[in-house]
């Protein structure tokens with residue numbers, strides 16, 4: 001869990017740098033094509049505004065993916081270079097504070113999840129298994145259509 005202490009923030013901004021274990025993030029992935037087992041690297045600055053916290057910095061996570069087309073395992077690097085998160089301390093959207101501490105983990109988790117690939121591909125133009133099958137059927141269609149063309153000729 002990655003948290004900041006509000007009392008420390010009163011004096012000056014806080015710089016946070018390190019790794020957060022994947023187990024602590026608990027992405028709740030159901031997709032077998034994507035696994036997040038590596039730690040999340042963070043390099044953040046947190047400052048206190050009038051009635052909010054502002055966290056900015058970079059987040060980096062390496063995912064173990066399986067290509068949905070060719071089933072090859074590969075690593076996918078997620079980088080958020082200019083991540084920024086505004087955390088209100090008042091109002092309806094306010095973050096929960098425990099012993100002067102605000103847990104940043106859920107916000108990291110949420111924003112990283114948005115960056116996960118929907119359909120992981122080992123490379124953008126992966127031919128994979130599906131394309132191979134499509135080519136076969138494509139060839140078949142062609143020979144069928146030419147057979148019909150031959151029939152048409154006979155009718156004429």
Ligand SMILES: [Zn+2]
Pocket residue numbers: 067068069070071072121122123126127128
């Ligand atoms: Zn592939």
